[in-house]
Amino acid sequence: MTSQSAHPVLHGAVLGLGMIGRHHARLLQTSPRVAFAGAVDPVGDRHGTLQDPARLFESIAALLAAGPVDFAVVAVPTEEHLVAVQELTAAGVHVLVEKPLAATEADALAVIAAVEGAGLHGAVGHVERCNPALLELRRRLNAGEIGRPFLIATERIGPFPDRIRDVGVVKDLATHDLDLVRWLGGAPVTQVAAQVQHRMGREHEDVMLATGRLASDVAFNCVVDWLSPTKVRRTRVLGERGMFVADTLNADLAFYANGTVSNEWGAAEQARGVSEGDMTRFALARREPLLVELEAFCDLLQGIEGTGTAVTLREGLETVRCAEAVLRSASTGSAQALEG
Ligand SMILES: NC(=O)c1ccc[n+]([C@@H]2O[C@H](COP(=O)([O-])OP(=O)(O)OC[C@H]3O[C@@H](n4cnc5c(N)ncnc54)[C@H](O)[C@@H]3O)[C@@H](O)[C@H]2O)c1
Known part of the structure; x- marks a missing residue:
């Protein structure tokens, strides 16, 4: 070194x-x-x-x-x-x-x-892996702050950037998400099932809904489109002790802890699983990704x-493979297995 x-x-x-x-x-x-x-x-x-x-x-x-x-x-x-x-x-x-x-x-x-x-x-x-909110989320995840993670959900929606002609939203935009879920979940994608839509009349798809599982048994869900009249870039990781929410447009990270205080008002919620605890918004050094x-x-x-x-190039290859599995799943209507 x-x-x-x-x-x-x-x-x-x-x-x-x-x-x-x-x-x-x-x-x-x-x-x-x-x-x-x-x-x-x-x-x-x-x-x-x-x-x-x-x-x-x-x-x-x-x-x-x-x-x-x-x-x-x-x-x-x-x-x-x-x-x-x-x-x-x-x-x-x-x-x-x-x-x-x-x-x-x-x-x-x-x-x-x-x-x-x-x-x-x-x-x-x-480059999303260099976003300050996601770098900090991953650091806290790996430090065990929410215990075992069990769900990663991403949302990446917004208007269509007219310049993209060669690929659809799956390979262009959703490859951010398909890379992120694996990077955050610490294991490759083993299974994916997806839906796509073609709403703009272009050759390629403009909406993707994908759900799947990682080799680490974490489930994931990604909603990505080029049709929404507002831009959202959100990644949520849910685990045993609470939930992280990263907004990568503004590089914001928040943690919602599971509640530990019991009271009569919340009794009905607790019967359903968790209750609302403290919310912390972290102050981050915002370097340009x-x-x-x-x-x-x-x-x-x-x-x-x-x-x-x-x-690495091999990680990039895995993401392209995963994007192709998403498109196969959408066209065949069946879940696709990937080598973990
Ligand atoms: N990391 C990100 O967040 C991110 C964001 C946008 C785009 N991208 C990726 O970057 C790539 C480019 O996307 P873009 O949105 O900038 O596209 P763009 O159409 O805005 O720009 C592409 C440019 O490449 C030029 N070009 C075409 N063929 C060339 C060649 N053979 N040699 C040199 N220049 C050539 C074009 O004239 C054009 O100016 C795509 O792979 C896209 O997926 C990544």
């Missing part, structure tokens, strides 16, 4: 200056750990993100010809992840690939083969033992 200051800066680039890529570019241009190598986007710098217009390139080949590149953030549309990764890894560039790792299981396996075959590092941008993710990736490249939030 070495400290950050013992390492030279890393030359980092970004592919795609869209909705998420522009934020990666902002961080690459300001992080003291990174020398910004440039950005590739055939459409240009639409959001005016680049401090130096000369750092915009039309192709990966042009980027690589302009100077050293140690790593690149792949923030192109999901269906194009594989081709970008193959070109980058062939040139010896480490990759932080936006979530989902790829559009299909076959592509995800090919991404892993490209990275591992070249002896490089790769990670997946499941994308920056936490970038730092974890730099730690990985430099062999620094950090917070351990870099999501």
